[in-house]
Amino acid sequence: MTSSVTGHRFRHELFLYRSAEELVEFVVPLARDGLAAEEPTLLLLRADAARAVRHEVGPSPLLAVEPALAEPGRSDEHVRTASTLLPSYSRVVHQEPVIDPSQWYTTSFDAAPDRSVTRWLPPDGSGLATVAVYSQAGATTVLIRYHHGGPSTHCS
Numbered sequence: 001m002t003s004s005v006t007g008h009r010f011r012h013e014l015f016l017y018r019s020a021e022e023l024v025e026f027v028v029p030l031a032r033d034g035l036a037a038e039e040p041t042l043l044l045l046r047a048d049a050a051r052a053v054r055h056e057v058g059p060s061p062l063l064a065v066e067p068a069l070a071e072p073g074r075s076d077e078h079v080r081t082a083s084t085l086l087p088s089y090s091r092v093v094h095q096e097p098v099i100d101p102s103q104w105y106t107t108s109f110d111a112a113p114d115r116s117v118t119r120w121l122p123p124d125g126s127g128l129a130t131v132a133v134y135s136q137a138g139a140t141t142v143l144i145r146y147h148h149g150g151p152s153t154h155c156s
Contacts, residue, residue, distance in 0.1 A: 027053050031057045040091075042091070044067065045065060107121075108121065116136075129146045
């Protein structure tokens with residue numbers, strides 16, 4: 001996805017990782033490439049990942065390593081000010097907090113040659129929505145159902 005913030009263009013990429021080591025393996029080459037291209041690079045990382053990346057990449061006036069915006073216990077005021085940081089950097093990495101496995105959705109998939117149903121079921125008692133995607137005859141419908149008694153959202 002390419003976006004524009006006050007005329008500054010950047011590309012947003014998503015990287016899913018299973019461990020801090022895997023994240024560092026992704027971030028280090030990205031940071032090194034940015035520094036080699038003389039591009040200001042901002043890394044918003046949790047402390048363990050920040051230490052590992054700093055150790056691997058080394059200091060540079062083009063590299064800023066700051067605490068992750070969604071760091072547990074951190075004021076969300078910092079999140080609101082993030083948009084003022086972005087125009088100053090060509091490369092930005094933001095580490096999102098890890099989702100506790102007890103909060104992971106369960107996925108189910110049923111299919112026949114002419115239709116399919118994919119469901120994401122939340123953990124019992126989580127209050128999160130169930131999401132279902134129905135596809136048949138070239139039409140797709142998304143249903144988001146909340147279990148707290150509120151209305152369902154239906155998109156076609």
